[in-house]
Amino acid sequence: MSENDIKENFNQNLKAIEYHKTLHELLHAKKIYFEKTLSFIHDVVKTRRFEGTKLLEVGSGATVHNIASASVHFPIIVQSDFVEDNLQVLKNWLAGDSPLDWSEFLEIAEKLESPHSDPNLVKAQLESRIRSNVKAVVRCDILSDDVLQLEKLPADATPPYDLIISVLCLEVPCVDFESFVKVLQRMNKLLRKGGGLVISSVLDNDFWTVGDKYFSHLRIDLKGILTALDMAGFGHHEVKLMSPMNPEYLTLQLEYYCIASEKL
Numbered sequence: 127m128s129e130n131d132i133k134e135n136f137n138q139n140l141k142a143i144e145y146h147k148t149l150h151e152l153l154h155a156k157k158i159y160f161e162k163t164l165s166f167i168h169d170v171v172k173t174r175r176f177e178g179t180k181l182l183e184v185g186s187g188a189t190v191h192n193i194a195s196a197s198v199h200f201p202i203i204v205q206s207d208f209v210e211d212n213l214q215v216l217k218n219w220l221a222g223d224s225p226l227d228w229s230e231f232l233e234i235a236e237k238l239e240s241p242h243s244d245p246n247l248v249k250a251q252l253e254s255r256i257r258s259n260v261k262a263v264v265r266c267d268i269l270s271d272d273v274l275q276l277e278k279l280p281a282d283a284t285p286p287y288d289l290i291i292s293v294l295c296l297e298v299p300c301v302d303f304e305s306f307v308k309v310l311q312r313m314n315k316l317l318r319k320g321g322g323l324v325i326s327s328v329l330d331n332d333f334w335t336v337g338d339k340y341f342s343h344l345r346i347d348l349k350g351i352l353t354a355l356d357m358a359g360f361g362h363h364e365v366k367l368m369s370p371m372n373p374e375y376l377t378l379q380l381e382y383y384c385i386a387s388e389k390l
Contacts, residue, residue: 142188142215166384168195176322178288185295188215194235206266286318297344310358329381360387
């Protein structure tokens with residue numbers, strides 16, 4: 127499948143409401159992945175390893191939970207996705223007008239942020255903060271050198287960014303290793319020197335599904351990802367591996383990873 131075919135498949139077949147259902151099914155079956163991934167993001171931003179004010183999420187889908195913890199420290203957040211349906215539904219949620227409920231995912235971030243506080247109060251504060259701090263939702267194309275629609279960004283939300291977060295995304299449209307390296311190089315160009323990239327996804331997997339729709343995924347192992355990051359100008363990698371070989375992660379069936387890397 128060519129890159130153009132992959133893009134067409136996404137725009138035609140990936141719908142926010144179906145992805146919402148699939149992600150909830152995954153949450154109920156493999157909750158530990160979401161708990162550990164959100165905990166990893168929470169710990170990275172809490173340490174202030176990548177200080178600053180501007181954050182970009184690449185491949186947001188119609189979701190908000192991956193930026194929840196970061197919204198404590200980053201008052202300027204840009205969310206982005208390739209699929210128009212995702213962008214519109216995400217804009218609706220940020221405006222307080224969406225049929226999609228992400229509460230179960232946000233509950234994980236809420237417990238990380240304030241484990242002993244009133245959950246309803248924390249939820250209201252978290253959702254309000256996310257809506258306030260997201261300054262723009264724009265289309266992104268990580269297979270293009272012009273990744274973002276810069277003309278649609280407020281002046282204070284343009285690159286370079288202090289941190290980029292991308293979950294279950296960057297490998298997805300890549301046809302080969304070289305394509306993946308180019309995607310990471312594009313992420314590098316959007317960051318300031320010393321800025322951070324936090325990524326998480328599944329290892330050694332060829333495809334993923336939403337309902338009865340199939341989407342490609344670059345098959346790559348952890349060594350390949352770290353090599354690609356090095357080639358793209360990143361270093362000082364912090365790695366968390368979630369393997370079903372470890373009894374704690376038996377429900378995952380496949381290996382997953384989280385990585386935080388620095389732009390050198």
